[in-house]
Amino acid sequence: MLKKFLYSQKVAPYVFVLPFILVFIIFWLYPLGNSFSMSFQKTTLGQGAQWIGTDNYTKLMGDGVFLKAVTNSVIYMVMTLAILIPFPMLFAVLINNKFMWGREFFKSTFFFPALTSVVVAGTIFRLMFGEMEGSLINSFLGLFGMEPMKFLKGQFTGYIALIALATWRWTGVNMLYFLSGLQNIPEDYYEAASIDGASPFQKFTRITMPLLKPTTIYVLTISIYAGLAMFIESMMLWNGNNSPKNIGLTIVGYLYRQGIEKNNLGYAAAVGIVLLAITMVINLTQLAFSGMFKKED
Known part of the structure; x- marks a missing residue:
């Protein structure tokens, strides 16, 4: 009877999706609901919880350090988008070209940084951007007669170090996404465009980019x-969660500071809910502008 029930065409689909539903409820929906409830409480380990309404959110709006963390995260996100969308797409197009030699070598080379531990990568980049004359970047600047710079103590130069780390780690991953999208574009389109006298640039703008839209989105x-959830890279680059004047503090870093370092779990939960709201608003907005919610004719 049980076997007949499980093998039923009506029941089988639900049996297959049940593991995902359970994981979603246990590890995402329940923690989210618990965090949302906690964000309206003053909660500390060993002292219980006290309901305080919207006080945590009111405090957040006037918290200069939190606003600094939000600003840092948004700037980091925008800068990574400006680099990690167009350049991986361009590299993918070049590597996908049938006249390109050593394609497998370049794929492996670009993807290798993603296999490196972020702890190791962050430590290496911290040494590279160190303020001593012997650090790699300052040694390079010295070749041009420039004075050593304290990259990790300035706002703009700190962003440069963070973006350099992100670019090194994630260019190859995004490139592989675009490569998978390119391989789904029929070669016939390009051959027809060549017959019509289209230039490589016209093929890219009229064929490649439109058909890569789902991958790009x-x-x-x-x-x-x-970009908004970045934390470990910043923590490793500044060797802790306390960068000079909070120039490397992110939203998740501030959540960690409040929840783990200061044992202020209710306030940290409010930070997490605000982060989720910001991420959802930005992503839903860009999905709406890209036409993902429009019904196909």
């Missing part, structure tokens, strides 16, 4: 989330 969506 996907990469854009995950990049927005990754």
Whole structure:
């Protein structure tokens, strides 16, 4: 009877999706609901919880350090989008060209940084952008007669170090996404365009970019989330969660500071809910502008 029930055509689909539903409820929906409830409380480990209404959110809006963290995260997100969307797409187009030699070598080379631990990568970049004359970047600047710079103590130069780390780690990953999208574009389109006398630039703008739209939207969506949720890179680059004048503090870093370092769990939960709201608003807006919610004719 049980076997007949499980193998039923009406029941089988639900059996297959049940593991996903359980994981979604246990590891995402329940923690989200619990965090939302906690954000309206003053909660500390060992002292219980006290309901305080919207006080945590009211405090957040006037918290200069939190606003600094939001600004840092948004700037980081925008800068990574400006680099990690167009350049990986361009590299993917070049590598996908049938006249390109050593394609597998370049694929491996670009993807290799993603396999490196972010802890190791952050430590290496911290040494590269160190303020001593012997650090790699300052040694390079010295070749042009420039004075050593304290990259990790300035706002703009700190962004340069963070973006350099992000570019090094994620260019190859995004490139592979675009490569998978390019391989789904029929070669006949390009051959027909060549017969009509289209230039390589026209092929790219009239064929490649429009047909890569689904892949581009996907990469854009995950990049927005990754940019706003960045934390470990900043923590490793500044060797802790306390960068000079909070120039490297992110939203998740502030959540960690409040929840783990200061044991202010209710306030940290409010930070997490605000982060989720910001991410959802930005992503839903870009999905709406890209036409993802429009019904096909």
